Amino acid sequence: MYNYPDSTGHFGQFGGIYMAETLIPAVEELRVQYLRYQNDPEFKAEFAYELKHYVGRPSPIYHAKNWSDRLGGAQIYLKREDLNHTGAHKINNAIGQALLAKRMGKKRVIAETGAGMHGVATATVAARFGMECIVYMGAEDIQRQSPNVFRMKLLGATVVPVESGSKTLKDACNEAIRDWVTNVESTFYIFGTAAGPHPYPMMVRDFQCVIGNEAKIQMPEMIGRQPDAVIACVGGGSNAIGLFHPYIEEKDVQIIGVEAGGYGIASGQHAAPLTSNSKVGVLHGNRVNLMQDENGQITETHSISAGLDYPGVGPEHCWLKEIGRAQYVAINDDEAMQAFHDLCRFEGIIPALESSHALAHAAKIAPGMSKDKVLLVNLSGRGDKDINTVARLSGIAL
């Protein structure tokens, strides 16, 4: 029976609570409060109500038949998280944490964001529940995801540009942690991915498991059985763990996480700590595989997709790789772009660049599989936010 993390937040050697002393009581309080409410019938009922009536769950599963036929092999099915309110899976977790913040009496929420989807989700729930909201976002990401910045502002959030380091997601995390340590008593940190200090990896996973739990009911309704593989993109890995976790005990279902290969693993310009076998290290509160130099300094990453542009990965993915239950691969920028365009043209769906990595891997392996095989891909978000990036890469001025 798979039962992780342990009571101290470890998945084998991974995970933990590597935080400065000032924040240790805050993560401990969060752990206690989460354990108190996670099985509380009233909390669960409110969470389920919000997911159904506010987010629009369950999200459907769609058979991408045109694209599958063109690829000529396995059938590709898409879990449509892009159809959620705010356009990505991030809202599932943001609602869960906001409901917890409400019960803990916190009136101010903060978040880090890369692509901006978690920032938008947090700004949304803050507006919904009447909380002050501050979102930290790398200055470079603000440039490449400007539509999301405006969305957050419309929703009443303050977006703070982060100019330090590589000016991307990891630096936004650093700055959010600095805010939290300064405002620890008034503030709830709505962390966006299944990483960070315990209990975040467990709690975010639990809130995102609605994805896999629904899929496990929907797939037998559609095809009479579970898929042969579940596939999702992995940055921190919250959409992936939400799909994967309910399938861990389904031993016939292959689990494949897709990291951002950037310009290729060999180039060193990527964001694929698992695929590149990065050394284990400590950053942002947890022990994980981490892209770093020989002196233990965190290296700058590259991905076309801001949401995957992160040097670490959630501890449960490190663990699933170590025990051999999941396999991790990388998809390069150009392969992800190809899948992005194919889904637009053949299925009429504009996918997020993050999700396009998972799509690209499905497109890579489907042709080599027989037509009765089924791949379930998590379409974790929609690509409206990415049109500026795609236009720029195509040499088109909008």
Added chain:
Amino acid sequence: MSRIQATFDALKQQNRRALIPFFTAGDPHPSLTVPLMHAMVVAGADVIELGVPFSDPMADGPTIQRASERALKQGMSLRGVLNLVSEFRQQDNRTPVVLMGYGNPIEAMGWDAFAQRCAEVGVDGVLTVDFPPEESHDAFEHLQRHGIDPIFLLAPTTEDARVEQVAKLARGYVYYVSLKGVTGAGNLDLSAIEQKLPQLRKHIKLPIGVGFGIRDAVTAQAVAKLCDGVVVGSRIVQEIENSNDATVIANVSALVNELRLAINQA
């Protein structure tokens, strides 16, 4: 007896408080680090906290972040910092040196190799900001086997039970973070420190140093009245940042001396 203990014992006999300046090794340049350390000792430093630069200094405010970036640009690394301490020890075998930083550079080197090298070059204590006692068992076994003191942080948010736990593990001295915030913050609350310290002293028998937010002689003197040692970091790093290679030693010496005189009158 360790250098840290000998230093605090001697201070206690003279009824004096320790002045513990912090700066980032390699800032503004590695060739100035050892001269700065010697100059600080001459100007009245009792213990030196030497910052090990890290790419992602989550507990630090903008001043020390910039110092880390400057040091890393100059090629500073953990191994480089250890070599600088070795160089310092050629002329000073008395002043305790504590390395302060984040865990990952040590993880990358390996705790055993790191602790052994600390002992070789004459490092006395190690403070890793992001390694709380819960995650520190193996790390501190290595440190203690090589006679290096693990220095722990306590914070305004630390509750009694945790203070007791830290008291069992800590060696050398304990570093009380005077405020909720990052290094160099401006929200120092003296009465809150005054209230908290008796609670800490119920369990902590080691000397207690107080740092974060101490920005001038006046605040240093006020804090010194309450504890055994005063840590001044961002203010010194700011002085380094505002100086050039020709003036930095004199400017930092003058600042440390001013702090020394203020603390002596506490």
